[in-house]
Amino acid sequence: MTTGGAQGEGEPPRAQERHLGRHESVEERADRRWGELLQEVRVAQTGVQVLLGFLLTVAFTPRFPTLGPVDRTIYVVTVVLGAVTTGALISPVSFHRIVAGRGIKPQTVAWAARLTLTGVVLLLATVTSALLLVLRVAMGGSAVAWVVSGVVAWFLVCWFALPGWARHRYTTRK
Secondary structure, three states: OOOOOOOOOOOOHHHHHOOOOOOOOHHHHHHHHHHHHHHHHHHHHHHHHHHHHHHHHHOOOOOHHHOOHHHHHHHHHHHHHHHHHHHHHHHHHHHHHHHOOOOOHHHHHHHHHHHHHHHHHHHHHHHHHHHHHHHHHHOOOOHHHHHHHHHHHHHHHHHHHHHHHHHHHHOOOO
């Protein structure tokens, strides 16, 4: 079944509903979303790569041998989280490169978006772990847990709660 009109001519009604005010085909929408996703990933990739680079150098500093077993464990967990986060945030590029030209850009964008969100969640874990390690070494004591908890709460609000609230508040339901 097809419908007439300029928007989505020849597309089924369900495909037209997905446009939500934009006059773009499924392919145009996938291209636009891919460009937006790449910009988002570039920001997150840069941050996690810098963080991982610094983390990798810590083991070669004079202070590292003086760390206790708990701090060494936190360090190893942080480095592994940083590596896994890097993998998740770079994966949209390799995913796209492997499937490019196969006519599945909308599906590629959907998978890349999932991988990026996974990367953001892993980035939260990486930054939390790195912050815990640095503050344990720098401050010690029970205040570390409160500071780390406060920062994690701030990230949760900024990265997930506020966007979730805006999505719920401003998304039109039909």
